[in-house]
Amino acid sequence: MSSTAVREAAPAAGTAPGTAQGPPPRRRIALVPTVALLLGAVYTLLPVAWVVIASTKSGSELFSTFTFLPGSGFVDNVKDLDAYRDGVYWTWMGNSALYAGLGALLSTVVSALSGYALATYRFRGRETMFNVLLAGVLMPPIILAIPQYLLLAKADLTDSYLSVLLPQILSPYGVYLARIYAAAAVPTDVVEAGRMDGAGEWRIFTRVALPMMVPGMVTVFLFQFVAVWNNFLLPYIMLSDDERFPITLGLYTLLEQGANTPALYTLVITGAFLAVIPLVALFLVIQRFWSLDLLSGAVKS
Amino acid sequence: MFALFFALPIGYAVWLSLHKVHVSGLGLGSGAREEVWAGLENYTDTLTDSEMVGGALRVLGYGCVVVPVMLGLALLFALMLDSDKVRFTPFTRLAIFLPYAIPGVVAALLWGFLYLPDVSPFSYVLEKLGLPQPDLLDGGPLYLALSNIAVWGGTGFNMIVIYTALQAIPVEVYEAARLDGATPLQIALRIKIPMVAPSLVLTFFFSIIATLQVFNEPTTLRPLTNSVSTTWSPLMKVYQDAFGNGDIYRAAAEATIIALVTLVLSFGFLRAANRRTKQEAAR
Numbered sequence: 001m002s003s004t005a006v007r008e009a010a011p012a013a014g015t016a017p018g019t020a021q022g023p024p025p026r027r028r029i030a031l032v033p034t035v036a037l038l039l040g041a042v043y044t045l046l047p048v049a050w051v052v053i054a055s056t057k058s059g060s061e062l063f064s065t066f067t068f069l070p071g072s073g074f075v076d077n078v079k080d081l082d083a084y085r086d087g088v089y090w091t092w093m094g095n096s097a098l099y100a101g102l103g104a105l106l107s108t109v110v111s112a113l114s115g116y117a118l119a120t121y122r123f124r125g126r127e128t129m130f131n132v133l134l135a136g137v138l139m140p141p142i143i144l145a146i147p148q149y150l151l152l153a154k155a156d157l158t159d160s161y162l163s164v165l166l167p168q169i170l171s172p173y174g175v176y177l178a179r180i181y182a183a184a185a186v187p188t189d190v191v192e193a194g195r196m197d198g199a200g201e202w203r204i205f206t207r208v209a210l211p212m213m214v215p216g217m218v219t220v221f222l223f224q225f226v227a228v229w230n231n232f233l234l235p236y237i238m239l240s241d242d243e244r245f246p247i248t249l250g251l252y253t254l255l256e257q258g259a260n261t262p263a264l265y266t267l268v269i270t271g272a273f274l275a276v277i278p279l280v281a282l283f284l285v286i287q288r289f290w291s292l293d294l295l296s297g298a299v300k301s
Numbered sequence: 302m303f304a305l306f307f308a309l310p311i312g313y314a315v316w317l318s319l320h321k322v323h324v325s326g327l328g329l330g331s332g333a334r335e336e337v338w339a340g341l342e343n344y345t346d347t348l349t350d351s352e353m354v355g356g357a358l359r360v361l362g363y364g365c366v367v368v369p370v371m372l373g374l375a376l377l378f379a380l381m382l383d384s385d386k387v388r389f390t391p392f393t394r395l396a397i398f399l400p401y402a403i404p405g406v407v408a409a410l411l412w413g414f415l416y417l418p419d420v421s422p423f424s425y426v427l428e429k430l431g432l433p434q435p436d437l438l439d440g441g442p443l444y445l446a447l448s449n450i451a452v453w454g455g456t457g458f459n460m461i462v463i464y465t466a467l468q469a470i471p472v473e474v475y476e477a478a479r480l481d482g483a484t485p486l487q488i489a490l491r492i493k494i495p496m497v498a499p500s501l502v503l504t505f506f507f508s509i510i511a512t513l514q515v516f517n518e519p520t521t522l523r524p525l526t527n528s529v530s531t532t533w534s535p536l537m538k539v540y541q542d543a544f545g546n547g548d549i550y551r552a553a554a555e556a557t558i559i560a561l562v563t564l565v566l567s568f569g570f571l572r573a574a575n576r577r578t579k580q581e582a583a584r
Contacts, residue, residue, distance in 0.1 A: 033381035034388045040378055041396035044453065047411040048399070050422070054414070062420055139311070139560055141514065146543050146552055147313040230404040232517045233536075237544065248406040255410055256524045269414065272407050283402040284395075 048276065055273035059266050077270040089271055091243060092250035093278075096229055098161070099246050103168045104224035110170055111224075112217050115178020116209055120191055130179070136172030145237050152238070163238040164246070168228050174220050181216030182209065222286055229279060247275045311560075317553035319343070343554035353555065356535045359444075363534075364512035366448040367455075372504055374452065375459035379497075380489050382460075383467040394464070398457035405454060409521035412450045417525055443528050450518045455511070459504040466500040467493060506570055513563055516540070535559055 054062065057071030081089050118130060148167050152158045157166075186209045194204040232248045239245055242253060251271050258264030319341070347353055378397055382390050400408060414420050470493065478488050494501075516536040523529045531545065532538040535555065543552035 030384055030386035033384055033386075037378060037381050037387065037393035037397075038389060040374070040456075041393045044397050044400050044457065047408070047415060047453070048403075050415060051411050054420070135564060139563070144311070144314075146539070146549060146556060147311070147317065150317075150549065151313065226402060230406075232404070232406050232520075233540075236520075237540070248404045251410060252406055252521060255413075255521070258524070265414075265420070268410065272410050275407055276403055279402045279404075280399065283399065 048280075051269060051273045051276065055266075055270040057266065062266060062269075073266070074270075077266050078274075081267050081270050081274070084267060088242065089250065089274075092245050092247045093275070095161075095244060096246040096248070097278075099164055099168075099231075099235075100225045100229040103165050103228040104221050106165075106169045107171045107174050107224045107228075108217055108221040111174035111178040111220050112182075112210065112213060113205075114175045115180075116182045116186070116205060116213065118175070118179040119182035120186065120188070120209075133172050133175055137176055139172075141233050145234055149237050158238055159240050159244070161244060164235050164244075167234060168224075168231070171224055171227070173227075174224055177220050177223070178213070178216065181220075182213055185212045185216060225282075226279070251275060314553045315557055317550050319554075343551050344558065346551065347555050347558055352532045353535060353538055356532055356538050360512065360515060360534050363444055363448055363451075363515065364509065366444065367451045367512055368505070368508045370448070371452045371455050371508060372459060372501070374456045375504065376463055376494070376501065378456070378460045379463035379467055380493060382464050383493070384485070394461075398461055400454045400456075401458045401461075403454070405450075405517040406521050408454050409450050409518040412446070412453070413522050413525045416446050443526070447515075447518055447522070451512075451515070455508065459508070462504055463497055463500050466497040470496050502570075506567060509570075510563055510567060513559065513566075 053070050055077060056074040058073030058076060061071040061073060118126065118133075144167070149158060149163075152163045152166075157163050190208055190212075191204055194208050199207070229246075230248065231246075232252070235246050235249045236252075239249065242250065245253070251268065254264065254271060255268050258268045378393075381387055382394055403411075415422065474492060474496075475488060478492055483491070514536055515534045519529050519533045520537060523531070531541045536559065539552045539555045539559070542548050542555065
């Protein structure tokens, strides 16, 4: 689907109707790009629309009726899901909220502190530290996850909430973004002025620098929240008791069981639909607060 | 914190990768299994392992589809959004960015069902038209099926990064170009794309890294098809060795190699990109 959109749009995009000839330039709707963008939107919304509709179908309707025709089983599906293993689904949702919420909060605090320190203080090994950080951003999660698993196993912490939470608190990417934001948002003059007035370093950070960093830190928080919520590999490795699973892992195990019993398909689909709701809602509410400049700021440095 | 969760695990992984378990006797009782120095044995084993090489080749093929298509689409959409004659931009921008909020596992799950002949709308339509239905979860189409999930999930994010950079270009630049008689196509090719080159570099770079580490999507599709092996991608192979086969030493060596490849690729790429930027600045 996407490929047709490109093929049609690519040559036409620049030669949009009425753009090349004749001064003065008239304001017209550029039809081809508009249609191409709408096609793109259809493409991205298609699976979401599908899951919304499929979740309304009862088990038999799922295999017999046309996919985009709504069914009649939504309430029953939710009831089935709720009844599945005494509502373990809601436990997964709660776990995800806990991991993502607490994890993102702690990681934002750590990122703000270290980002500020890296941006403001000149100390020995600062550049090395920063390069190591950069390498950390690029490090495949599994190279960390295996030894983290073994280390946590030695501390008897695997298969616990902490095993998923702890490794995600320090996020190299979060620190990296915080450093860039702190460097841009907190002028050195202000920090100097604070020192002249006799304020302690901690006081300068909490009273002066932190308020200036808030917009950037909101972005870091949201970034971390989405990252932790979407994380699959770490809980996949760390956890074996499904009471502690986050929603991603829960749905995966449900699918794994459901593959052999199509009766579970409706559960998986309804579960996926309900799992998408909170993040999409969050996304719609917050997208206006995102300071996306931060991301492109990261590009420029 | 840094030491505990980054330096220590990395060091430990490297240490593990240089060891192996030596089993004496029947491997029973304490002391029968001991860690011994293995040198580079795990590394040479990994590099000559046909499964590992196969996984690397599969991911290479997959990346050759995903990265150009995803970034091409992202750039195209960003340029279109940036054009002032286009309608519905707030809606389309949001819609195309939306998959970013959906976990990779859930995305793979949704697409997995859309691919599954029993429930797929595509199969339904093809069947009604009396056309043959390709099995999207097998052979060559499987690559496209997996690539599609990555493109679907990643285009919006990259589009936003490029779009934000486009928004930062001052309007005067366009006015000047327009006065010189440049067409919108020329403006896009000669001004916009070069000016957002740093974002393109960054998105390229992140996409490559993400591709090397593909794990969630093929893992999620496994229950739906027999064509995805447990060692489909290098990371899946690492997982399989560490937790399926219980050979953490081997897994550590594999993980170290993947990390090294990632680092070499990315730092090499960053340096090349920097050099070009400097050259252009010097001109």
